[in-house]
Amino acid sequence: MSVSTAALDSSVCAPLPVLGQDVTVPLVTGGEVTYAALDYAASAPALQRVWDDVAAYAPYYGSVHRGAGYLSQLSTDLFENSRRTVAEFLGCRADDQVVFTRSTTDSLNLLAAALPADCQVFVYETEHHASLLPWRDARVTYLNAPRTPGQAVETLERALADRDPYGPALVCVTGASNVTGELWPVKELAAAAHAHGARIVLDAAQLAPHHPVDIAGLDVDWVAFSGHKLYAPFGSGVLAGRADWLREAEPYLAGGGASRKVARRADGGVDVDWHTTAARHEAGSPNVIGVYSIASACKALTEAGFDTLVAREQELVRRVREGLAEVPEVQVLSLFGDDAPRVGVISFVVRGWNSSHFAAALSAEYGIGVRDGLFCAHPLVRTLLGSDPQDPGECGAPEAEPGERSLNAIRVSFGAGTPDEHIERFLRAVSELVREGAQWKYRTEDGRCVPDRGEAARTV
Secondary structure, eight states, X not given: OOGGGSOOOTTSOOOOOBTTTTOEEEXXXXXXEEOEEOBTTTOOOOBHHHHHHHHHHGGXXXXXXXXXXXXXXXXXXXXXXXXXXXXXXXXXXXXXXXXXXXSHHHHHHHHHHTOOTTOEEEEETTSOHHHHSSOXXXXXXXXXXXXXXXXXXXXXXXXXXXXXXXXXXXXXXXXXXXXXXXXXXXHXXXXXXXXXXXXXXXXXXXXXXXXXXXXXXXXXXXXXXXXXXXXOOSSXXXXXXXXHHHHHSOOSSOSTXXXXXXXXXXXXXXXXXXXXXXXXXXXXXXXXXXXXXXXXXXXXXXXXXXXXXXXXXXXXXXHHHHHHHTSTTEEEXXXXXXTSOBOXXXXXXXXXXXXXXXXXXXXXXXXXXXXXXXXTOHHHHHHHHTOOTTSSOOTTOOOSOTTXXXXXXXXXXXXXXXXXXXXXXXXXXXXXHHHHOOSEEEEEXXXXXXXXXXXXXXXO
């Protein structure tokens, strides 16, 4: 494969400026190289625009909502304006609430805590653990992995029609898989859910950074996503959607900010009047910087134009898939097949390689950061690899030694800030590693595959 003669078509648009684009890292073979961040699905680098906005605001940081001082009032306005920016970014309906959380995981756990009594939850085994695991106090029906979008809809319709008793129900589904990058038929699933009297929450953690998300247009009841995947650091997330279940539930956290009035009773107890707005579930001092960074990222992506960003990313997806297809030893993982639409998230295994060994070599010898493991989606990766549920292997801590078979995969992910050169370097590295082997020896240390500083595996 000659990558130099198959360079990407960069005429679509330039990548957006991100932090760290000029950071250099050492190579085990000697020298340094500009770091190629290809792990966007875990945490995307912060947009330079976001960092600049936060830096400009930071000297004016103050307490939110109850302070009388100028900086407190300024911070309160910024916090609430950020809520409106996020609502606009998501196409929220007039009566929807936008609740700020720590992450997608936190958002879905909040919703799980707000479920009405006897609610039944329907979730595919293909979900990220953030969507798969929060429903511990509900009756959960786990749906088998579908092999086509149509099968996903049919499976859900059958499960909802057969539920007994016929009470409140919630469907949880991803918008884009964090393993395969494939887009799910969200609008069709929402229609199926509503036709059977159920509600639906969309895990948009991998969708929102790559594709427009429109709550009203998709007709979903809630959307959850994380700032750190949307080019916004500082640990904030969003749960947006229908207010009724949130308003009727006990506050997610009990404390200041969630309460409107607290009074002692004659018997010595305490009466509490809780807020009915989003504040009901935002107790404590909010992460103003994190919230503002999300709003800044929403504005930056909107102003850059999602049509343009999607077009460029699809060019990157095309190039990566074509490049990997030129290496016979590489197997790309997919549920819905080669023609399924997808975002910039691609997982694969390499015949004859331990996936952690391969990822370590990409980092140590080429300065490329990818992810290996089960990606906090264990049932899905096991299904894609055709493994027994009891086979060894876990997320981020492979047990196999370099060269041994391992129950994990390699994930390359990219987005609006990815330069063409990072993709070209990645494809060249895959080809060279498969064809020539690693230049260095590796060992397992503390559950990770690391280069052995003792000697090279072959002449460098």
